[in-house]
Amino acid sequence: MGRPKSTRVDSVMHHVRERLAARALVPGERLPSIRQLAEQLAVSKTTVVEAYDRLAADGVIAARRGSGFYVAGHAPPLSLADVGPALDRSIDPLWISRQSLEAADTSLKPGCGWLPPSWLPEEELRRALRQIARAPQSSLLEYGRPYGHSGLREQLARRLADYGVPVGPQQLVLTDNGTQAIDLVCRFLLEPGDCVLVDDPGYFNFQALLRAHRVQVVGVPYTPTGPDVAAMATLLDQHRPRLYITNSAFHNPTGAVLSPLVAHRLLKLAEAHDLLIVEDDIFGDFEHESAPRLSAFDGLERVIQVGSFSKTLSASVRCGYIATKPEWCERLVDLKLATSFGNSPFSAEMLYELLRKGSYRRHLDSLRGRLADAMGETLLRLRTLDIQPWLEPRGGVFVWACLPGGLDAAEVSRAALADNLVLAPGNVFSLSQSATGYLRFNVAQCLSPRVFEGLERAMRKACVR
């Protein structure tokens, strides 16, 4: 083997220095692999190795513990908006969260993901609060136990068993909310560069969350009976994903329900490809009767269930859970302590009171009836505007519907925002950006006729453009 010609090495070094000067490569960024650059510049790998070594000796780049070469200096701080494909800010996964949370109290929010305050059991919550204010207990002053409130974990274990998910309290870790539950599981299972599958369309915050984990996110087309299993088989071969994140019960944004056939096939595929699954059960309590759950079919072997009560009870009672194998619980608790030092014993205590006394169950009974009425009403009004539901959901809060005449939902949403109406444009939910004509409606937020008046105006404005 001869040494590479020094003029070639020089030209590779020159190429890298030029890209640095142009800020095409920035401090902390990984340089192309030796093979990539060799192919790109049509030189041998040895030439690139020597060029990189010399640049490293000059302090321009640095080798990092067996993982390749990096531009010297520090990486710029993480911007979620810059990770993944660049998107129009109005269909950025974070846009809808911010709009919904920042909206003035006078805004109408058919696009937001939660129930209006008037639908929540305010009086029961106040009563639970007064009780905690009176009771001689430590939840007011002390940290919670590492796994979380033990009485509440027992209550939750019983509820999950009712849904067919066999689980003991030692398999439940409480968290501050459902998103934190998913985040902990991602930290536990994922490494930067791993591949993760999400539904397309699917809940936008899964995308935002996964960006923070620096993983590759790939979409699986979603059908009215669950993810497209044939497409998933292909993606499993292509990308060897580590994890699939999905909703159980009513799917967000489509309102679809998993069929037993799809559930069974999906789990067989998962086993064959060593795929783990996170099933977010946040909409489970809206069900009239239990739909198939992956966690029930699988027995928590490769499916991890997470959930919370922010949608059904109150966004302010911050309490979520993770249900998984006992040996994973131990390590998830370590991670939880390291990254948040435990959770609010206070919210757990309130929730426990409401579950124990049956107030939560009674609240759900009336909620489901109200939601069914609102669903009927909303479907009717949408059809009046020629907006077609993708399917008629059996329950839950969401309708996924297509605008008429090729209207662009992002344009309609921008026009509506000027009118204090917060909509949820389809592409916020679509990794492939293939839901341009779709909107997600929250039926509980659609009861004012002003919603549809505003929507109609926005559709007309978007038309004229």
Add this chain to the structure above:
Amino acid sequence: MGRPKSTRVDSVMHHVRERLAARALVPGERLPSIRQLAEQLAVSKTTVVEAYDRLAADGVIAARRGSGFYVAGHAPPLSLADVGPALDRSIDPLWISRQSLEAADTSLKPGCGWLPPSWLPEEELRRALRQIARAPQSSLLEYGRPYGHSGLREQLARRLADYGVPVGPQQLVLTDNGTQAIDLVCRFLLEPGDCVLVDDPGYFNFQALLRAHRVQVVGVPYTPTGPDVAAMATLLDQHRPRLYITNSAFHNPTGAVLSPLVAHRLLKLAEAHDLLIVEDDIFGDFEHESAPRLSAFDGLERVIQVGSFSKTLSASVRCGYIATKPEWCERLVDLKLATSFGNSPFSAEMLYELLRKGSYRRHLDSLRGRLADAMGETLLRLRTLDIQPWLEPRGGVFVWACLPGGLDAAEVSRAALADNLVLAPGNVFSLSQSATGYLRFNVAQCLSPRVFEGLERAMRKACVR
């Protein structure tokens, strides 16, 4: 350039396959870099490149987007206990958290980091709770705003300005707790493989938290006036760290206070080496008079201040904050929404009530007096057992003290635990494991004579072994 000899390539492939068979390399693990393996096996880099390429063609290993070669299959889930050096479980950074949180109510906990419930303003907290239960407000039902409670952010901005940290409410992001605040900042600023400096000794949970970020953690020796600036200069040259995490006001575990001289030198070094600093102000409210703060000297240019009220008010009121530049606040809020979907408006409301009405200020006044008495008492009793304080703290809750006669603090702590006494052995706080003879005492948890009786018994037991 000739092709590498095929026998050499074969022998490299054989070497890798053997290590795989022996599970010395596990699924998902990064293979040695081309250069490393070439050196190790005394073959050319080209030989290793060809061996890796062939193993990848066989599906045994996989190239990952320009970052090197990995064992095919998935990485095992993260275990914080396995990241970093293997430690005796009783001096593992997570051990002390678990012990303190899991301890029975009858345990004595001089090693834990927080105040006993009887020291906290229980009646004021109950009053705030009743007020929220009565008031016609949304904190009971809705998500908080993205930045957090605006009235509370104004209150906090005023308090920080009093400490000499110039900050507007638009520079404050509320979080669920102080640990979450640090975790968000780490997510924002760090990449896996980055280097981070912590104090040695220093707060153990910084170590545990940083393990979750997969960064290299390096200790800076701590002196009675702050970090050892000369040692830090050397470490900055050697490791080019991105971040330094430390406490302001009273240092944990030593109770030391930063001198203006050290603060000034440290900031000059940080500027010269592009080092960012997180200053955790969680003990600030225990001060009688303000010690120098890096964030005050620096004006929040490269210092980020975080804090919370879990130590001074209640561990159950989950509310922390990040103070930094407005443009970083925006992106931190994105990250917060993506990973926890906002925080508890409820805890923020309680805290706001207590700050606004002056109850918090009055509570602090009495707390500081009580702590000063407990400090005097504890120092006296420790000396009776010949346990020598490293310095006499000017205030706060902690005393860092050395056991007599070369006793091993981990052994003493194990013996004490059998006696229902939770101690904090020094090496939990020491990255270099150089605090074998030290214990951290929480003076507020040391008022029962049983603490020192148990300690004396444990010291005797540890002796005889």
